[in-house]
Amino acid sequence: MPDYPVLLQSHPECRPWQVRLFGLTLGLVTGADFVAVNMMGVAGAAIQGGVAAAPQEYLWALTSFAVGAVLVNLLLGRFATLISYRRYTEWSLLLFMIGSVAAALSDGIVSLALARLLQGLGGGGLFTASRILLQLVAQPKERKPLMYGFLLGLFSLSGISPWLSALLVEDWGWQAIFWLQAAFVPILLLLVQLSYPRHAGVPTRQQVGQLDWLAVVALGLGALLVLHTLEDLRFLRFSARPGMWLLLSAGLIMLLLAGWRLHVHPDPWLRLHAVLRRRYLMGLAFYALYYLCNGIWSYLLSALLQRGLGFDFVTTGSVITLGSMVTVVMALVYLYASRWLTRRHHMLAIGFAMLTLCCLWLAHASMPGAALASVLPAILLHGLVPVLSVLQIAAMTYAEVQVEDFAHAYQLKNILRELAAALGTGLATLQLQAGEAEARLALLGRLDGVTLRQNGILPDMANLAAWSARVSQQAVLIACDHAFLALGLLSGLAMLFALLQRDLR
Incomplete structure (x- = not known):
C-alpha cells in the first residue's frame, strides 16, 4: 500500500501533488486551443494589418483553423486508439507549435491561412482530448478536485494571453502573438511529462468504431x-x-x-444515434449560441477600445485580461457552490441577460472621448457571463450521455464550438466593416464646403486630414454601437429561449 493518500483509484502510483498538477495541466493544455481562437478576435486588427489582408481575406485565417480543428476532432478517437490520449496530446502540442511558428513567419494571408490550418490540426483537438482523458482516468467522485485545476488552468491561460501578447506586440510587432503561443508549448510538454499518468487514456476499439474516409x-x-x-x-x-x-x-x-x-x-467512428437525444441537442444549440456570441464580443470589444476610443493595444489587452480574471475567480467559486445549485436553466438565462446588459452598456458608451472608466464596468461584468452560461450548459448537457458515448458527445460538441467561434469572429469582422462604410458615407454626406465654412474650418490639407480621422473614428463608433445592439438582441432572444425551453433543465 502507498504511504500517501490515493486520489485516483485507477492510478495509485500518482502522488497527490501529481494528481493536482494533472488537473491544472489539463486546463492549461486546453487553454492553448482557446488562446489560438480568441486572439484572432482580440488582436484581429493588428494581424490583418500585419499581413495586409482585407476583412474578406482575413476570413481564411479564421476558417482554416476551424476546419483543421473539425478534421482532427473527427479523427481523435482513432489517433488515441493507436497512441493513447497522452501521446496524442504531446504530438498535437508539437504540431501546434510548428503552426504557431509558421504563423509568426507569415508574410501574407495565404501563408497565414496555411499556418493556421496547422495550428488547427495541432490545437483543435486539445480540449476534447483533455476532457475525455479526465473522464477516463477519474471516477465520478474523483473528478471535482481535478476540475478546480482544470478551470483554473483554462481560464487563467486564455485570460492572461491578451495582456502578455499586447506587451510583446509593442516591441516585436504582431508576430509576437504567435511567438507567445509557440512559447507556451515547451512548458506544457514539461507539465505533461510530470503529471499525466503513464498508462492511461487508450479507448477501446469498440469506443472509436470504424473510420469512413x-x-x-x-x-x-x-x-x-x-x-x-x-x-x-x-x-x-x-x-x-x-x-x-x-x-x-x-x-x-x-x-x-x-x-x-x-x-x-x-x-x-462517430455514433450520432447514441448521443443525439433531446437534452443533448438542446445543449448543442446553447453551446453554439454562446460561442457565436463570444466570438462576436471578442472582436467588437477590441475594435471599440482600439479603433473607436483610441486606446493602445496594451491598454486593451490589460482591460480584457482584467475581465478574464473575474471569470477565473468566479469559476472556482461556482465549482465550490455547485452542489447547492438547482434550476440551472435560470442561471443560464441570467448569463445571457448579463451579456445583453453588457452590450447595451457598451453601445451607450460608444461616443468620442469616452473614458476607460465608462466601459470598464461592462467588461468586468462580462467576466461573469462564462460562469453563468457555458458552465451551466456543460453541467446540463451530458446528464443523459452514457459513459461509453461521452467521447463521441464531446467530439461533436467541440466541432460545433470551433465552427461557432470562427463564425462569430468572421461575422463581426465583415459586419463591422459594412457598418463602418455605411456610417462613413452618411457622415461625409453631411460635410461639404458650406458646412466647413460655417464651422470656421479652412479646406486645407491639414484640416481635411484631421476631419478625415475624426470621421473615421466616428464611423467605427457608430458601427460598434449598431453591432453591440444587434448582439444584445441576439443574447436577449437566447435568454428567452433558455427560460421557455423544457429539455435542458
Missing part, C-alpha cells in the same frame, strides 16, 4: 464551404453573388452526405 472528407469540405459563406453573410443575396449560394448549397450537401453515411454505417 469519405464521410471525413465530406464533413471537412462541407464545414469549410458552409462556414466561409456564412461568415460573408451580408453578401448572401440571391441577386448579388449567386456563386456564394452555390458554394453554400454544395457545403450543405456534403454535410448531409456525411451525416447519412454515419447514420447507415454499421460501426461508425
Whole structure:
C-alpha cells in the first residue's frame, strides 16, 4: 500500500501533488486551443494589418483553423486508439507549435491561412482530448478536485494571453502573438511529462468504431464551404453573388452526405444515434449560441477600445485580461457552490441577460472621448457571463450521455464550438466593416464646403486630414454601437429561449 493518500483509484502510483498538477495541466493544455481562437478576435486588427489582408481575406485565417480543428476532432478517437490520449496530446502540442511558428513567419494571408490550418490540426483537438482523458482516468467522485485545476488552468491561460501578447506586440510587432503561443508549448510538454499518468487514456476499439474516409472528407469540405459563406453573410443575396449560394448549397450537401453515411454505417467512428437525444441537442444549440456570441464580443470589444476610443493595444489587452480574471475567480467559486445549485436553466438565462446588459452598456458608451472608466464596468461584468452560461450548459448537457458515448458527445460538441467561434469572429469582422462604410458615407454626406465654412474650418490639407480621422473614428463608433445592439438582441432572444425551453433543465 502507498504511504500517501490515493486520489485516483485507477492510478495509485500518482502522488497527490501529481494528481493536482494533472488537473491544472489539463486546463492549461486546453487553454492553448482557446488562446489560438480568441486572439484572432482580440488582436484581429493588428494581424490583418500585419499581413495586409482585407476583412474578406482575413476570413481564411479564421476558417482554416476551424476546419483543421473539425478534421482532427473527427479523427481523435482513432489517433488515441493507436497512441493513447497522452501521446496524442504531446504530438498535437508539437504540431501546434510548428503552426504557431509558421504563423509568426507569415508574410501574407495565404501563408497565414496555411499556418493556421496547422495550428488547427495541432490545437483543435486539445480540449476534447483533455476532457475525455479526465473522464477516463477519474471516477465520478474523483473528478471535482481535478476540475478546480482544470478551470483554473483554462481560464487563467486564455485570460492572461491578451495582456502578455499586447506587451510583446509593442516591441516585436504582431508576430509576437504567435511567438507567445509557440512559447507556451515547451512548458506544457514539461507539465505533461510530470503529471499525466503513464498508462492511461487508450479507448477501446469498440469506443472509436470504424473510420469512413469519405464521410471525413465530406464533413471537412462541407464545414469549410458552409462556414466561409456564412461568415460573408451580408453578401448572401440571391441577386448579388449567386456563386456564394452555390458554394453554400454544395457545403450543405456534403454535410448531409456525411451525416447519412454515419447514420447507415454499421460501426461508425462517430455514433450520432447514441448521443443525439433531446437534452443533448438542446445543449448543442446553447453551446453554439454562446460561442457565436463570444466570438462576436471578442472582436467588437477590441475594435471599440482600439479603433473607436483610441486606446493602445496594451491598454486593451490589460482591460480584457482584467475581465478574464473575474471569470477565473468566479469559476472556482461556482465549482465550490455547485452542489447547492438547482434550476440551472435560470442561471443560464441570467448569463445571457448579463451579456445583453453588457452590450447595451457598451453601445451607450460608444461616443468620442469616452473614458476607460465608462466601459470598464461592462467588461468586468462580462467576466461573469462564462460562469453563468457555458458552465451551466456543460453541467446540463451530458446528464443523459452514457459513459461509453461521452467521447463521441464531446467530439461533436467541440466541432460545433470551433465552427461557432470562427463564425462569430468572421461575422463581426465583415459586419463591422459594412457598418463602418455605411456610417462613413452618411457622415461625409453631411460635410461639404458650406458646412466647413460655417464651422470656421479652412479646406486645407491639414484640416481635411484631421476631419478625415475624426470621421473615421466616428464611423467605427457608430458601427460598434449598431453591432453591440444587434448582439444584445441576439443574447436577449437566447435568454428567452433558455427560460421557455423544457429539455435542458
